[in-house]
Amino acid sequence: MKVIDELLEQAPYLRLDERLVTTILTSTLREEVEKAGFDRVILGLSGGIDSALSLYLAVKALGKDRVIAVRMPYRMSSPSSLADAELAIEDTGVESMTIDITPQIDAYFESMPGASPLRRGNKMARERMSILYDLSADYRALVIGTSNRTELLLGYGTQYGDTASAINPLGDLWKTQVRQLAAYLNVPEQIITKPPSADLWEDQTDEKELGFRYIDVDRFLYFWIDRRYTREQLQKLSFQDSFMDQVMGRVIRNQFKRTMPMIIKVNPRTVGIDFRYLRDWKG
Amino acid sequence: MRIGIAQMRPQLGRLEQNIENHLKLINKAKEKQVDLLVFPELSVTGYHLFDITFDVARRLTSAEIQMLIQQADGIDVVFGFVEHSSDHYFYNSAVYASHRRLTHLHRKVYLSTYGTFHETRYFGTGKSVRSFSTRFGQLGLLISEDAWHFSLPYLLAMDGAELTIVLSNSIVNGVTKEGILTHQKWKTLLTSHAMGYGNFSLFANRVGSEDNFSFYGGSFIVDPFGEIVTEAPVFQEELMILDLDMDQVRQARFQTPLLRDEKINLTIRELQRIRQKQTDGGENR
Known part of the structure; x- marks a missing residue:
């Protein structure tokens, strides 16, 4: 896809071996879902590129009959998002359902009309999480994550909301790599090319809200995180100090969203510290 | 000699299941007249054991082993x-068994403890590396990280190894447009060993996942000229079988007699000098 190629020309080091990464993600996704004792997976489908890619990977890993897509619009969600989600559902042929979250969200905020957009957005994200986990028990389907590496690092997500899942196949992919892989897996073009948005209010886009472009922040994070460049080395790559301060600040400030709840140590075998087992532990 | 690599999928901590799988693969190899069957590192237990280490450790004399x-x-x-x-220490060990007896035991010397690896937290370090005689010639065993320290394959070669067997549990830890980074590096590493020492090198890796880690397989064998002669697919269980002509070692070493010309006394002398220098400099390794 031309748009993707143009992006990757600016940062060729972000280009993945698409076929290989697809094999890694789908084979481990399938194996881990089965080891967890589940036949099926469930995920929220917003109409955006991230959840679409998770859907396509899940279908490739498990087959369309083992994947359930859930659309959970709020009354202010853009109708085009709902239509894009429908497009992905039709294209993959998975089972789907639509649950309008407007009644419970509006009921909750009725007595708090002054609630900020941030609170409303977080509440919606957690409502959707809550629905997915409820349906997970009903359908015996594991919840699949849809957060990419860029947004996890930036903390551009709601803790215990959209960042919650049992397995996340996207969490180690930069947003630019999500785009590359989505194109490779034939996610509908309009989902790939539209501006990414959390779709919490009209005309919201990630890049407007964050104040920078994904390709720029991916380039920066690659050199800072993966290559461990110092500030001096990053400056030589023409990254502006104000941009670096902003991004580094976000990444560090949001570390709490990437960790399990802190458990204050009292005993010699504390969960997460010296009680150490993988989830694969079967005794 | 017909060699087999069991590119298998161990289940984490499931000793009974894994042993059963070993038996199946050994029988399958026997049916195919395999002379030597190689399993990957920690094939009996799986890799990311963490606290399970305590439960799955077995004595050499245990019924299972x-x-x-x-x-x-x-x-x-x-x-x-x-x-x-x-003495109740735990080791990441490999067994060579023949004629229903233990021929050789190797304890992993270089435990990986950096990045995503935590081995020294759980395992003691092996203290020696030796080649040993088999009906196919002189062999040596290394476990994964051991092979990355050039001293160990060197010692095995100097000790006469004609075939160095590396048992591994290598995971995806970097993917570029050229493929799996670590897999490429393993090939470079073992082809270099084989070329330098004129011996066969064998890489036995596992497949399957443990939580978020993916083992990629891609086991391979390098001949004494440094050519990869066979390679298993990635991400698939496979019983890979190849007939090795051990006489190739003779041919390779005549063609390029690097090992013959190796100046062991020079190496020892210089290493002693370097050790002295480090001791004098306050660095004692």
Whole structure:
């Protein structure tokens, strides 16, 4: 896809071996879902590129009959998002359902009309999480994550909301790599090319809200995180100090969203510290 | 000699299941007239054991390990397990069994503890590396990280190894447009060993996942000229079989007699000098 190629020309080091990464993600996704004792997976489908890619990977890993897509619009969600989600559902042929979250969200905020957009957005994200986990028990389907590496690092997500899942196949992919892989897996073009948005209010886009472009922040994070460049080395790559301060600040400030709840140590075998087992532990 | 690599999928901490799988693969290899079957690192237990290490460690004399050694009947077998030593330390160990007896035990010397690896937290370090005689010639065992320290394959070659067997549990830890980074590096590494020492090098890796880690397989064998002669697919279980002509070692070493010309006394002398320098400099390794 031309748009993707143009992006990757600016940062060729972000280009993945698409076929290989697809094999890694789908084979481990399938194996881990089965080891967890589940036949099926469930995920929220917003109409955006991230959840679409998770859907396509899940279908490739498990087959369309083992994947359930859930659309959970709020009354202010853009109708085009709902239509894009429908497009992905039709294209993959998975089972789907639509649950309008407007009644419970509006009921909750009725007595708090002054609630900020941030609170409303977080509440919606957690409502959707809550629905997915409820349906997970009903359908015996594991919840699949849809957060990419860029947004996890930036903390551009709601803790215990959209960042919650049992397995996340996207969490180690930069947003630019999500785009590359989505194109490779034939996610509908309009989902790939539209501006990414959390779709919490009209005309919201990630890049407007964050104040920078994904390709720029991916380039920066690659050199800072993966290559461990110092500030001096990053400056030589023409990254502006104000941009670096902003991004580094976000990444560090949001570390709490990437960790399990802190458990204050009292005993010699504390969960997460010296009680150490993988989830694969079967005794 | 017909060699087999069991590119298998161990289940984490499931000793019974894994041993059963070993038996199946050994029988399958026997049917195919394999002379030597190699399993990957920690094939009996799985890799990311963490606290499970305590539960799955077994003595060499335990019923489970002895039962596996007994399978080396008409076939030689190499496998990996967590060894519980007589002084109650745990080792990441590999067994070479032949004629229903233990021929050689190797304890991993260089435990990986950086990045995503935590081995020294759980395992003691092996203290020696030796080649040993088999009906196919002189062999050596290394476990994964061991092979990345150039001294160990060097010592094995100097000790006469004509075939160096590397048991591994290598995971995806970087993907570029050229493929799996670590897999490429393993190939570079072992082809270099083979070229430098004129011996066969064998890489036995596992497949399957443990939580978020993906083992990629891609086991391979390098001939004494440094050519990869066979390579298993990635991400697939496979019993890879190849007939090795051990006489190629003779041919390679005549063509390029690097090992013959190796100046062992110079190496020892210089290493002693370097050790002295480090001691004098306050660095004592």
